Amino acid sequence: MVSAAVFATVVALSVAVPASEPAPIYDVGGEDDTVVVSGFQAERERLAEEAKPPGKRKFTFKRTPVCQLPSASEQPCPQADPALPPLSLRCEAGAPFAPLWRQSLTSPGLGWQLRAPWTCPEDLLPTFSQEDLEALQIAPLEVSQQPASGPMLITKPVIVYTEPIEREYRVVLFDAFGVDVIVTPREYAWDFGDGYTTTTTEPGRPYPSFDIAHEYSETGDARVTLTTTWTARYRVDEDPLGRWLDADGSVTTIHQGVPFEVIELRSRLVG
Missing domain, CATH: 2.60.40.10 (Immunoglobulins)
Structure with a gap:
C-alpha cells in the first residue's frame, strides 16, 4: 500500500452479472434447473441459497465428481478426470473444484441436475468490471x-x-x-x-x-x-x-x- 493513499469505503457495489461472465455452456432442456452455467454463476447461486433460512431454501447443492444423473438422462455426465483431454484443465490457484450439482427441495423426485462443470478456483471469483x-x-x-x-x-x-x-x-x-x-x-x-x-x-x-x-x-x-x-x-x-x-x-x-x-x-x- 502507498502511505499517501486516501482510503474510502463503499458499503456495497452490486451489479446483475459481470460483463465478462460467459453465457450458459449448454442448455439440455430449456428449463432453468437443467441449464449448465459458468462456475462463477453457479457458485453465486449456491452462496445466495445457503444464506437463506433453511425454511426458505428451494435448492440444495453438492460438489462431487461422481455422476448424479439418472441412467435414463440424455444429459452427458461430467468428465471423471479434468486433467485429461478433452478438458486438460490447468488451474492457477490450485486443484479444480468438482462439478456442482443442484436438487430441487420442492420437487426432489426430479433428482440431481448438473449446474456447473469442473471449475478452477480462480474462475469462482468475480472480476472487477x-x-x-x-x-x-x-x-x-x-x-x-x-x-x-x-x-x-x-x-x-x-x-x-x-x-x-x-x-x-x-x-x-x-x-x-x-x-x-x-x-x-x-x-x-x-x-x-x-x-x-x-x-x-x-x-x-x-x-x-x-x-x-x-x-x-x-x-x-x-x-x-x-x-x-x-x-x-x-x-x-x-x-x-x-x-x-x-x-x-x-x-x-x-x-x-x-x-x-x-x-x-x-x-x-x-x-
Missing part, C-alpha cells in the same frame, strides 16, 4: 498552479502540477465477495483554456521545476482544467493466492483550477 470502476465515483486530482492566482503575465510561464494520490476502496460485489481496490492515476490531460492542451504521464512538479508549463500569448480570461485517467487493481478476499489483478477499463475525473486573467504589462518612459 468497467461498470464497477465507474461506480466508485473517484474524487478528482486537483490542479495546482504557480503563480497560485492571477493576474498572469503574457510570455511568463505558468507552472501546473497535481498530487498523484492513489485511492483505496473496500467494496462488496454481489453481496458476497469482499474486494480491495486501488485506483492509480495514469495519465494527465491539461487544458490551459486558450486552445493549448498537452497530455502527460507524469503529474508535474512545483517551481523550480518547469515539467509542465505554459506561456499565454494573448490577454483574456483563462482557467486550467485537468482530466485524469485512472486504472485499478483489485484483490478478492476469497482468492486463495491473494493476487492483485488488473481491473477492466479505465475512468476519468475532471478538475478545474481557479480562474484568472492574463494581462500584458507595457513599460513606458518617464521623463
Whole structure:
C-alpha cells in the first residue's frame, strides 16, 4: 500500500452479472434447473441459497465428481478426470473444484441436475468490471498552479502540477465477495483554456521545476482544467493466492483550477 493513499469505503457495489461472465455452456432442456452455467454463476447461486433460512431454501447443492444423473438422462455426465483431454484443465490457484450439482427441495423426485462443470478456483471469483470502476465515483486530482492566482503575465510561464494520490476502496460485489481496490492515476490531460492542451504521464512538479508549463500569448480570461485517467487493481478476499489483478477499463475525473486573467504589462518612459 502507498502511505499517501486516501482510503474510502463503499458499503456495497452490486451489479446483475459481470460483463465478462460467459453465457450458459449448454442448455439440455430449456428449463432453468437443467441449464449448465459458468462456475462463477453457479457458485453465486449456491452462496445466495445457503444464506437463506433453511425454511426458505428451494435448492440444495453438492460438489462431487461422481455422476448424479439418472441412467435414463440424455444429459452427458461430467468428465471423471479434468486433467485429461478433452478438458486438460490447468488451474492457477490450485486443484479444480468438482462439478456442482443442484436438487430441487420442492420437487426432489426430479433428482440431481448438473449446474456447473469442473471449475478452477480462480474462475469462482468475480472480476472487477468497467461498470464497477465507474461506480466508485473517484474524487478528482486537483490542479495546482504557480503563480497560485492571477493576474498572469503574457510570455511568463505558468507552472501546473497535481498530487498523484492513489485511492483505496473496500467494496462488496454481489453481496458476497469482499474486494480491495486501488485506483492509480495514469495519465494527465491539461487544458490551459486558450486552445493549448498537452497530455502527460507524469503529474508535474512545483517551481523550480518547469515539467509542465505554459506561456499565454494573448490577454483574456483563462482557467486550467485537468482530466485524469485512472486504472485499478483489485484483490478478492476469497482468492486463495491473494493476487492483485488488473481491473477492466479505465475512468476519468475532471478538475478545474481557479480562474484568472492574463494581462500584458507595457513599460513606458518617464521623463
